[in-house]
Amino acid sequence: MKLKLRQLQDGRHQFDISLSEPASDLLDFSPVRGSLTVLKSGVTLHVTGCLDYTARQHCSLCLKSYEAQGQAEIDLFFRPQTREDLTGGRELELKPDELDMVLYLGQEIDLWPELREALLLSLPVKPVCRQDCRGLCAQCGKPMVEDTCGCARKETDPRWEKLLKLKKEK
Secondary structure (H helix, E strand, O other): OEEEHHHOOOEEEEEEEEEOOOEOOEOOEEEEEEEEEEEEEOOEEEEEEEEEEEEEEEOOOOOOEEEEEEEEEEEEEEEEOOHHHHOOOOOOOOOHHHOOEEEEOOOEEEOHHHHHHHHHHOOOOOOOOOOOOOOEOOOOOOEOOOOOOOOOOOOOOHHHHHHHHHHHHO
């Protein structure tokens, strides 16, 4: 999605996003839908909104592929890049309110890189296909769905027996 700054008046603007086909750099996300609010004040823009998506994930326990619903919150600030930003060799200290700032050049802003980043960051670090997923059998590697692997459970290490006895006594 690109914003043409010359066509955008100061004030609040609402945009609906609907990507039914996956983007070439986000093949596992489809569809992506949501709305963005752009607040333009001079040359500065504040973009907020929410994107709902379906993403293909792999369970971190059983490795099964599944589709998960998710939501990415968008809260971005854009300002034009200045000569001070381009001064090479000189270090500039960022103020806390500049950490979320995205710089742009020209009269058009491509929102896709920032939207893509928000989608990727909204994915869970450790995806799980179901809350009660038991993962894979440690001996044979088969999924632990309703104890179907039939492997004998490994005996407890004899060094832990004293602790088990204490636990049973309580």
